[in-house]
Amino acid sequence: xxxxxxxxxxxxxxxxxxxxxxxxxxxxxxxxxxxxxxxxxxxxxxxxxxxxxxxxxxxxxxxxxxxxxxxxxxxxxxxxxxxxxxxxxxxxxxxxxxxxxxxxxxxxxxxxxxxxxxxxxxxxxxxxxxxxxxxxxxxxxxxxxxxxxxxxxxxxxxxxxxxxxxxxxxxxxxxxxxxxxxxxxxxxxxxxxxxxxxxxxxxxxxxxxxxxxxxxxxxxxxxxxxxxxxxxxxxxxxxxxxxxxxxxxxxxxxxxxxxxxxxxxxxxxxxxxxxxxxxxxxxxxxxxxxxxxxxxxxxxxxxxxxxxxxxxxxxxxxxxxxxxxxxxxxxxxxxxxxxxxxxxxxxxxxxxxxxxxxxxx
Amino acid sequence: xxxxxxxxxxxxxxxxxxxxxxxxxxxxxxxxxxxxxxxxxxxxxxxxxxxxxxxxxxxxxxxxxxxxxxxxxxxxxxxxxxxxxxxxxxxxxxxxxxxxxxxxxxxxxxxxxxxxxxxxxxxxxxxxxxxxxxxxxxxxxxxxxxxxxxxxxxxxxxxxxxxxxxxxxxxxxxxxxxxxxxxxxxxxxxxxxxxxxxxxxxxxxxxxxxxxxxxxxxxxxxxxxxxxxxxxxxxxxxxxxxxxxxxxxxxxxxxxxxxxxxxxxxxxxxxxxxxxxxxxxxxxxxxxxxxxxxxxxxxxxxxxxxxxxxxxxxxxxxxxxxxxxxxxxxxxxxxxxxxxxxxxxxxxxxxxxxxxxxxxx
DNA sequence: TTGAAAGCGCTAACAA
DNA sequence: TTGTTAGCGCTTTCAA
Numbered sequence: 001x002x003x004x005x006x007x008x009x010x011x012x013x014x015x016x017x018x019x020x021x022x023x024x025x026x027x028x029x030x031x032x033x034x035x036x037x038x039x040x041x042x043x044x045x046x047x048x049x050x051x052x053x054x055x056x057x058x059x060x061x062x063x064x065x066x067x068x069x070x071x072x073x074x075x076x077x078x079x080x081x082x083x084x085x086x087x088x089x090x091x092x093x094x095x096x097x098x099x100x101x102x103x104x105x106x107x108x109x110x111x112x113x114x115x116x117x118x119x120x121x122x123x124x125x126x127x128x129x130x131x132x133x134x135x136x137x138x139x140x141x142x143x144x145x146x147x148x149x150x151x152x153x154x155x156x157x158x159x160x161x162x163x164x165x166x167x168x169x170x171x172x173x174x175x176x177x178x179x180x181x182x183x184x185x186x187x188x189x190x191x192x193x194x195x196x197x198x199x200x201x202x203x204x205x206x207x208x209x210x211x212x213x214x215x216x217x218x219x220x221x222x223x224x225x226x227x228x229x230x231x232x233x234x235x236x237x238x239x240x241x242x243x244x245x246x247x248x249x250x251x252x253x254x255x256x257x258x259x260x261x262x263x264x265x266x267x268x269x270x271x272x273x274x275x276x277x278x279x280x281x282x283x284x285x286x287x288x289x290x291x292x293x294x295x296x297x298x299x300x301x302x303x304x305x306x307x308x309x310x311x312x313x314x315x316x317x318x319x320x321x322x323x324x325x326x327x328x329x330x331x332x333x334x335x336x337x338x339x340x341x342x343x344x345x346x347x348x349x350x351x352x353x354x355x356x357x358x359x360x361x
Numbered sequence: 362x363x364x365x366x367x368x369x370x371x372x373x374x375x376x377x378x379x380x381x382x383x384x385x386x387x388x389x390x391x392x393x394x395x396x397x398x399x400x401x402x403x404x405x406x407x408x409x410x411x412x413x414x415x416x417x418x419x420x421x422x423x424x425x426x427x428x429x430x431x432x433x434x435x436x437x438x439x440x441x442x443x444x445x446x447x448x449x450x451x452x453x454x455x456x457x458x459x460x461x462x463x464x465x466x467x468x469x470x471x472x473x474x475x476x477x478x479x480x481x482x483x484x485x486x487x488x489x490x491x492x493x494x495x496x497x498x499x500x501x502x503x504x505x506x507x508x509x510x511x512x513x514x515x516x517x518x519x520x521x522x523x524x525x526x527x528x529x530x531x532x533x534x535x536x537x538x539x540x541x542x543x544x545x546x547x548x549x550x551x552x553x554x555x556x557x558x559x560x561x562x563x564x565x566x567x568x569x570x571x572x573x574x575x576x577x578x579x580x581x582x583x584x585x586x587x588x589x590x591x592x593x594x595x596x597x598x599x600x601x602x603x604x605x606x607x608x609x610x611x612x613x614x615x616x617x618x619x620x621x622x623x624x625x626x627x628x629x630x631x632x633x634x635x636x637x638x639x640x641x642x643x644x645x646x647x648x649x650x651x652x653x654x655x656x657x658x659x660x661x662x663x664x665x666x667x668x669x670x671x672x673x674x675x676x677x678x679x680x681x682x683x684x685x686x687x688x689x690x691x692x693x694x695x696x697x698x699x700x701x702x703x704x705x706x707x708x709x710x711x712x713x714x715x716x717x718x719x720x721x722x
Numbered sequence: 723t724t725g726a727a728a729g730c731g732c733t734a735a736c737a738a
Numbered sequence: 739t740t741g742t743t744a745g746c747g748c749t750t751t752c753a754a
Contacts (some may be wrong), residue, residue: 002421004731015741020733028739037600050452051415052731053592055746091411171606184545234633332700336534338573365747376725381749389723419730433744
């Protein structure tokens with residue numbers, strides 16, 4: 001059997017309580033005693049039993065995801081993953097919930113944040129566009145003892161605020177490289193479409209995109225970013241205008257996580273098969289577009305990873321543990337027809353009715 | 362507080378023991394009683410506490426990875442991930458070890474397998490080329506009660522043997538698509554290099570590759586597979602022969618997980634910058650090649666995912682649980698310069714000396 | 723077919 | 739600064 005705290009206590013010649021203090025770096029132990037215990041740990045090869053610790057603490061973690069209300073397919077994906085993760089981690093004493101927040105209004109978002117009480121939740125994963133109000137509210141929340149991580153679109157780079165999501169500059173650069181290579185030296189313009197350029201993520205993607213495109217592909221010129229503002233009619237109008245004004249468009253980069261509107265508009269205006277198109281995030285829509293050839297590649301961040309990484313981060317913060325930042329880096333996935341997994345995204349749960357306990361059959 | 366088994370017992374009007382029997386689907390409970398307990402579960406919203414269950418069981422899981430002895434960079438990666446995973450899961454009662462096996466000889470591998478005793482380990486993750494002897498030995502092992510999963514190169518498709526790894530047919534197809542698109546309509550030959558074509562994975566990759574290339578890129582002709590057999594001199598010889606005989610080679614597909622030899626040989630023979638090159642697996646060598654432009658894209662399976670997925674599978678088998686196959690699918694990653702994470706692969710631990718306990722600083 | 727009771731390894735309140 | 743002790747929620751004998 002593996003040595004336990006009891007064995008460790010005996011080996012170190014101290015009591016269980018002291019062993020516990022050393023293991024958990026609690027104060028009130030003489031340096032000499034700490035050393036003795038540490039030595040004993042090495043000697044008997046002690047490894048603590050997490051299950052036992054968790055049980056004894058009987059600590060519950062309550063985390064809440066705050067996601068924009070908009071009916072975005074990618075957000076829907078995230079919601080499903082949150083739900084799944086909650087089921088999966090319930091048995092480990094976690095309760096992961098989800099709350100909708102305003103899509104745009106920083107005041108409303110800040111208000112929502114400020115209403116959150118310490119006794120409701122232990123941590124928040126926030127997906128909201130950058131703004132001073134929101135940032136301040138987040139800081140206030142942290143001061144109350146509620147941990148906060150920023151999801152995907154981060155608030156201003158503050159070293160003490162955790163961010164979970166892909167490196168958007170690199171994502172934009174990836175898009176540019178793919179377009180540059182796929183277009184095969186063709187001369188022409190590249191259309192860039194986003195939901196809004198008010199978000200940090202869009203700006204960073206654009207910068208990364210431009211950097212690679214201008215440096216490596218002089219045959220291509222990126223057009224100014226088009227903003228749909230999530231409005232279908234508007235999307236169609238600006239995109240068709242652009243296409244009519246610039247007949248030499250050879251590629252399109254759909255920057256925002258909601259690709260439906262831009263893709264639909266492009267499809268109505270041109271033959272997307274002849275256009276090189278890169279979009280973001282794997283949703284039912286982009287998957288379909290990938291399979292049909294309407295889109296050439298999708299740049300994606302795995303929604304499940306995003307959720308689980310956020311949870312791990314929050315949990316680490318609650319336990320005052322350091323995390324392996326490198327292990328929590330979200331990968332920039334390049335998806336084409338051939339490396340699309342059959343299952344991926346195909347198992348979107350439509351109703352959330354059946355909370356399965358592991359012993360259900 | 363969340364309801365416990367005690368609450369559940371009270372609510373169902375039975376004892377703790379009976380509750381436990383129902384929760385764990387143990388026999389010896391009247392149907393009516395089972396129903397009563399299940400009803401109570403729903404009513405009080407009971408969710409079992411895994412930590413408590415694990416503690417009470419005080420079950421240990423001992424899993425062993427069997428990897429070929431060869432000094433392959435990818436195998437080295439895997440070893441590092443095994444080591445890491447072991448540290449990470451030790452606190453949860455897992456012990457994950459690693460043993461070297463013969464690189465090629467099926468007899469030796471089978472012998473090694475047959476020597477494994479049920480009281481040593483609970484599960485094996487096996488990476489070995491396909492062969493009847495090995496397959497039989499694996500089946501024998503299963504009968505003894507040692508669970509087996511096949512890693513990367515699987516044995517013959519047996520529905521009752523678990524496989525962890527990418528879909529190699531799709532991986533080959535992905536390579537073909539990338540080459541086809543990157544080559545931009547150029548007419549010419551594609552060189553295909555592998556360590557050996559005796560392995561199921563190489564064969565499947567080749568099939569997927571040919572399928573896409575012949576269907577979609579009539580401008581390209583794939584040459585017969587070259588086999589290095591892990592021999593540097595041989596690799597150089599056959600590759601330089603091929604290059605000299607076919608001056609119209611425009612691309613190369615390095616199929617095996619060990620890309621060093623082929624890449625070095627190609628680099629000595631031609632200017633790899635002008636050649637479109639696709640390789641497999643992210644190692645120090647391929648990473649370098651990607652950054653320098655020597656390789657255009659790397660098709661990779663995440664070594665950490667492979668290890669963790671194997672462990673989850675083995676653990677599920679031990680607990681007689683079903684797993685979410687779709688969640689355990691290994692992604693076929695496409696890596697180019699731009700979406701290479703800075704950390705990825707950069708933190709290869711060189712020595713495995715310091716087994717860090719989580720409380721170490 | 724069911725129940726009572728003794729732990730599993732650790733934590734935390736209290737005592738010294 | 740250190741030790742004693744009563745659980746945390748579940749599993750597992752053993753007995754009924």
